[in-house]
Amino acid sequence: MDKVNTILFYFTGTGNSLKAARELAQELGAAELRPIARLINRGGPILANADRIGIICPVYAWGLPLIVLQFIQQLSLDQSSYIFGLVTCGGFAAATLKQLDRLLRQKGLKLSAGFSLRFPGNYTPLYGAIPEKQQKELFSKAHLRLKQIAGIVREGRMARIESNFFLVNLLFSGLIYRQGISRFPAGDRDFWLNDKCSGCGICARVCPVNNIEIKEGRPSWQHHCQRCLACLHWCPEEAVECGKTTQGRRRYRHPEITLEDIIQQK
Template identity: 30%
Template sequence: MQRVSSDNNNGFSRRDALKRMGLLMAGVASLGMGPLTSCREEAKKRIILYFTGTGNSLYIARQLADENTEILSIPQMMKQGRHDFAADEIGIVYPIYGHMPPNMVRNFIKQARLLAGYKFAVLTFGMLDFNAAEIWDNISRQSGTTFDYINTIVMVDNWLPNFNMADQIKMDKHIPEQLAKVKEDLDQQKKWVKPATDAARRAHEGFMYFSRLDPDIGFLMRSEKYFQVTDACIGCGICTEVCPQGNYKLTSEGVKGEGDCDFCFSCIHNCPQHAIQFASLPGDPLLARGEVNPNARYRNEHVSLWSIKNANRQ
């Protein structure tokens, strides 16, 4: 796959780019061609691309949208092989995994050509974002795309090995206040990347050492190693639709899960029977202790199961 800078005119002529941003129309109108003036006043078009396991990032994508915004699922764009996007503003919303983007988001940005006058990224997290904004800044720049604005929003932490979802949903993380700030920044097309401290960078390095994850791929796992389906399964098929990798299949011998896994936890959180559990992994640095509460699961209260299926179905 050819990697090219989205900040160049790859796949688009300069004229196309100007047209998109309304500048060509503005130029024509300024020459006195009155009837075209209304084109100048067209509302800005925004595209928001998102990845989600349990709905937090889709909720934020929706909150950052207006009537002129197209909200697109990254797993669906990858499925369709769609990599070219053009609008006045393009944003990406995703959950951080070990302060890094999901592997699919990383692959997406390597192939994407985002043509927009303003680009932003909003990363959702549950407790510690450390240098997540800087990590995305580096990954996206290396892939040829520069984001003008990168910020984070703290929400329910869906990391089951450390957190009890029953407790998480009771915590007030001041999401409306955080959203209001981000919206204000975006309205002003603020240029800003949330800065990382040396302590945050060191903490991330410590996490990478402890977790033994490869920084070039992050949480790219194998689902058959980490998840097992118990006898509580009723064959409802939800797991076959909520997995962005399409790893689950209904077979004559029950549900089988296998394949490259983004570790998004969509399957384990959305199974209505709690029949998907972590495998016993005593030597695993992240999962040696299993999970805090195998009976508590989470999906963002504003996002339906239907929406998660639409986002991730393969």
């Protein structure tokens, strides 16, 4: 296998992590983007040969998405690779990057740096999308930070694995994550359709893990959900709801990421 300079593995539901990966790739020059969902759907070991490896994904319940856990299990890398993590979140990441480092260490690998980056939050069961002006402010801050991160990565420098205080990590990444994440796959029973569903099937096309089947023109969730909320946010009719709180709440998609980009990640 030919060695490339930098490989950026990414997973995304609403585009923030893909946008971060793209900006970083642009800053770094010779960098290749590889979608985690496509690699997982193919099955088998995931091999990569590069000087620098990045793992870029959202924070879910103050930890890593389940698909990223599976990805790390299947990942096979040279132990000398410079590996960094970059997680996007709406608030804070707690010990998500420490979790990533711990999982890599179980395979004889480790993180050389771990960065967390704030983007607009997309967890509609708790809140609606923030106003566009605030979104733009977050995008410009993220843009500047990504330039700094690119500088660190380009030089292959060691940097702090960012995290919060011990007690915050214990509560959020320890207790809440452990309780919450295992409920995600079957938690898709929370999804339901309001009367705007046109049966277009976009929800099934954007689902990164093919968890949605269209039966008689209606989506049906198959209980191996990541809870990325792509189905809810990319529905052109805003017909997908989750639980009792999402009705009437503003949806969110990164403005520079297209429907096709999301479909293409698998």
